Amino acid sequence: MENKKIPSKYVPEVTSNLRKNFVKVPEEIADCSGIRIFGKRIKSFIFTTDVAIIKNTNADAVIAVYPFTPHPAITQAILSVSDIPVICGVGGGLTHGTRSANIALHAEFQGAIGVVLNAPAPNETIQHVKEQIDIPVIITVVSELTDIGEKLEAGADIINVSGGAATVRIVEKIRKEYPDIPIIATGGPNKESILQTIRAGANCITYTPPTNSELFKEKMKLYRELENDKFYGENENKE
Known part of the structure; x- marks a missing residue:
């Protein structure tokens, strides 16, 4: 079995479900x-x-x-x-x-x-x-x-x-x-x-970085979309 060549600048990343959401610098x-x-x-x-x-x-x-x-x-x-x-x-x-x-x-x-x-x-x-x-x-x-x-x-x-x-x-x-x-x-x-x-x-x-309020605004937008999808999905199943 031939080994794949790993790029010299390859950096493995380890994270978790709770810590994968953070402010990244460019x-x-x-x-x-x-x-x-x-x-x-x-x-x-x-x-x-x-x-x-x-x-x-x-x-x-x-x-x-x-x-x-x-x-x-x-x-x-x-x-x-x-x-x-x-x-x-x-x-x-x-x-x-x-x-x-x-x-x-x-x-x-x-x-x-x-x-x-x-x-x-x-x-x-x-x-x-x-x-x-x-x-x-x-x-x-x-x-x-x-x-x-x-x-x-x-x-x-x-x-x-x-x-x-x-x-x-x-x-x-x-x-x-x-x-x-x-x-x-x-x-x-x-x-x-x-x-x-x-x-x-x-x-x-x-x-x-973006301000706390700007970051939270995006988070709340996502939560609203998820809640709407859940609501409409449940009602479609009932029909």
Whole structure:
């Protein structure tokens, strides 16, 4: 009996009836190189603070950044639920300086593998946070005009590009000037935009999943269709 040749990149998958329904990141993300953080290779970050989604995703890690003042209780809640590594926001806008450093230190103690400072973070805050913790400091960049050299000199370990429609251009510019700096970037709205971002030089892709309500809407639509089919099927049998 001749053995069938198995493709070199064939990956067996094991799941169960209760765990086969989860939020999948786009397959195109597999084309990026990834970044090794404490020995773990990470290619995909899921951008959410929804603990139900965090518990049910195949992403490599979580980027937990939200539009409110960072609070240790939120970080603790996310880390207590997550089965995958988490990097979390520690300010950079209204929250900075000593407060950001304290929140970052708490995040490290809770188990975060990195902290994210938002685009407005002063270089002094980056430096202050870097001096307090032993996990990577990730700086969000939203413009081509950002002085990346100053951010790196202040202590940034990883650049997180979130420039909307300009993301690909920003990534290209940073990669040209700094060939070896780790870059995380938003992948955009579709598969092609993800591939463009990777080709531009992004090592990791951030994926924004559908919201809980959007996912549940599809689930309820299916349940209604099943219920209708069951009702009409039973009545046809009676006739």
